Amino acid sequence: MEKEVVRCPWCGSDPVYVRYHDEEWGRHVTDDRTLFEFLVLEGAQAGLSWISILRRREGYRKAFHEFDVAKVAAMTGEDVERLMGYDGIIRNRRKISSTITNAQLFIGIQHEFGSFYKYLCTFFDCQLPVVNHPQTLAEIPVTSPESDAIAKDMYRRGFRFFGSTICYAFLQATGFVDDHITSCHCKS
Numbered sequence: 001m002e003k004e005v006v007r008c009p010w011c012g013s014d015p016v017y018v019r020y021h022d023e024e025w026g027r028h029v030t031d032d033r034t035l036f037e038f039l040v041l042e043g044a045q046a047g048l049s050w051i052s053i054l055r056r057r058e059g060y061r062k063a064f065h066e067f068d069v070a071k072v073a074a075m076t077g078e079d080v081e082r083l084m085g086y087d088g089i090i091r092n093r094r095k096i097s098s099t100i101t102n103a104q105l106f107i108g109i110q111h112e113f114g115s116f117y118k119y120l121c122t123f124f125d126c127q128l129p130v131v132n133h134p135q136t137l138a139e140i141p142v143t144s145p146e147s148d149a150i151a152k153d154m155y156r157r158g159f160r161f162f163g164s165t166i167c168y169a170f171l172q173a174t175g176f177v178d179d180h181i182t183s184c185h186c187k188s
Helices: 015-023 032-045 050-054 057-063 069-073 077-084 093-113 116-121 145-157 164-173
Strands: none
Touching (some): 015 050, 032 050, 069 093, 077 093
16 A cells, blocks of 8 residues: 655645645755746735646746746836736736836846845855744744845835745745645655
8 A cells, every 4th residue: 555645735636736846845946047937926926826826837937038037127018018918927017017127126136146046045044944844834934034034125126026925935935944844745
């Protein structure tokens, strides 16, 4: 008899969610392109379910140049209008426009710190990932002192759709924080 694989309950049995949980969520990301991808996706998710964004991920890749930050930063108002008619993404003008602005600001951080990854690391005490030990979903926080500080600094720089709760989800997704429940097979 096969032993059942234990996962974090939030992914349920949806194959898209299960694959994302098992192959990506909580894996430490150091690559700026992937960090930018999650920045875009987490911002798009604001006010929506994460699964609705995961199901449109390919649409976001097509709409935003495979998450090439320089190409996204060069997008114009004409691109915003074109994307308002594109079914592959959430058609929210403010979110689309903020993606372009956030790309420009992301590049500014890369120039200032050498990479967006290095910028994020300045908010942590050299100990990555931060490993929490939740037994249940109810024990997983929605923000942290680090997400508060990062979101505040990014807001000051002009980023939008990236408050502390979204930032914390970004940190979980990109493995800066390990919030897999302790019985999960993906736990560090």
